[in-house]
Amino acid sequence: MNHIISVMVENKSGVLAKVAALFSRRGFNIESLAVGTTDDDKVSRITIVVNSDESSIEQITKQLHKLINVIKIQKLQPDYSVQRELVLIKINTENKSRAEILEISNIFRANVVDVTKGTIMLELTGNSSKISAFEELLKPYGIIEFVRTGMIACSRGKKS
Amino acid sequence: MGKISGSKMLLKCLREEGVEYIFGYPGGKVIPIYDSIYDEKKIKHILVRHEQCAAHAADGYARATGKTGVCMATSGPGGTNLITGIANAYMDSIPIVAITGQVSTIEIGTDSFQEADITGITSPITKHNYLVKNVKDLPATVKEAFYIASTGRPGPVLIDIPIDVQNALIDENIKAEINLPGYKPTIKGHLKQIKEAAVKIYNSSKPVIFAGGGVVSSGGNEELTEFARLSEIPVITSLLGKGSFPESDELSLMMAGMHGTKFANLALTEANLIIGIGVRFDDRVTGKLSEFAKHADIIHIDVDPAEIGKNVKVKIPIVGDAKNVLADLIKEYKTIRDEKGDASRQEWLKLVHKWKKDYPVSYFNNSHSLKPGYIIEKLHEIVKENAIICTEVGQNQMWAAQFFKCSKPRTFISSGGLGTMGFGFPSSIGAQFGCPDKMVFDIAGDGSIQMVSHEFATAVVNKLPIKIILLNNGNLGMVKQWQELFYKKRYSETIVRGCVDFVKLVEAYGGVGIRVKKKEEVEKAIKDAISIDNLVLIDFHIDPDENVFPMVAPGAPIKEMMVLGKEKK
Structure with a gap:
């Protein structure tokens, strides 16, 4: 566990x-x-x-x-804390897939942080499962680079 | 205000910590410190012949006196030579401060001459370590190092000082303050837990106390003795616990474990309550863990919370210093006893005493061969409790533990956790400096002593009248014993007979050598040695086939002991 x-x-x-x-x-x-x-x-x-x-x-x-x-x-405790990771994903857009990728990133509320002729870079924060789901959906388009931070977490409520 | 160099400041700080001796060896990157030592009036520097022995001597000094030992070496190989000694102190929780020189701060990381990342290397074997990059941090660092080394669960601390920091100037009167927000050792035990333990102990029909090095290092031996006698509970010790309870006492079951007494191992196996005090339930004691103390609940008292529950399941954990917890436990136990009368466990005591009578630690005492058990019993008879016994590692160590009955703490000095051959003699040097009025003996084997025989020079130069009881069997005996028992007598590289004349060797260094081949000569030789005010080595040619029994085979439960077989003619 x-x-x-x-x-x-x-x-x-x-x-x-x-x-x-x-x-x-x-x-x-x-x-x-x-x-x-x-x-x-x-x-x-x-x-x-x-x-x-x-x-x-x-x-x-x-x-x-x-x-x-x-x-x-x-x-x-997972239930009593907020966990976040940050990921930067660079995806291939050579095969005219940019629109589809943007659609997915809108659903996940990811940000576009860099665009070139053949690539797009997205930024997403969230918990581990959200980031993994995002990665799965983008895999078919051709991930060039996938850079993920370690998890940070903060307990909920007054306790520190 | 005057300014002084970092190296002068270092000595000033060491004086303030009450340091009497530095065991060390000079080198290129500690020359400024040694230059300051040249003028030093209060602290005495003891030149060893190998840095490893500086660390062992500091360790022996600490074990014999209870004070923090100090050793020093240069950068690179000086530091790496200290490592075995530091690891040894770490495993046995001994307070030492190791000071190393380092290449200058601008050279660090460039692989310059005699550079080694000694803080990186020693991280896993020190309680804490420091690289002092700025001279203004030096006074606080030294203060913290001594505080950390000697409090809570003691242990070694290393301070690495680059040569430019040794030379840098610093205000002489700078105030040093300890700032350790993350270090607060728990010394007092939780009273609720102690009360619960007292009730549990009172109600137990078959309890044993298992005492370790923590009782010795906390100075809790008197409390332990009082508690054991008050509650009439038999006391077993670990190797490092020797001296925490008088082994001549009726309640003493001596040492448990692989080469412990059979009655101690039986008591641990059959008890329904084990009160572990300052012990870590090491594998040499527990044997096969799943079979260990199957019928017993365990109360574990230790200053280090990480030890509790690490190897065995614990019913009542008590975090605290053994001395403090025992004092509280005595009070609580008395309250219960005064109300309800003595606990009834006569049957258990009868059984334990029967085991003690049935399975004594023994050897075949005959006339035609010289037995190590006989020599150590004779030694004990002559010196009683007025000596400090250091041991090497191996058969000699186990014979010493089995046959030398200790009654005072800090009189049995042995490498427990790391099992370092070559520890005994340098530790006896430290012990003799720490306790100049006591007789100090090193019980050695011919294998171990050859690892450190160069230190004969240190002893002779400093006029230390240490006596080496060399149990010379021409074997690397403990490994040979395992080969005999578990490897079909294939004695690979363990028979080392006849290559060294130990009498001549010690004489070459200016000490005195006595050779003993016959039983009748033993007593006279020991008495003669004691009367000589110099380093004396007695080369006892013992029976080369003698093994250490009883013994628990590796991986076996501790109740299954191999015992002394039939005598060979």
């Missing part, structure tokens, strides 16, 4: 390497990873999606807590 862990860390060099190394050393696989600063410039947030069973996720969380630069860890 996929678990979302949001890890607040000190914004110092080498911290991401320590977090990532911990996953490999303890034998856990990272499905996706996203890192960014927060409103406090001394703190970064690392959002990690990891596929594991319940007891392993507990062990991962405990081991993460042991890293000195880790300030706080939140396990986000």
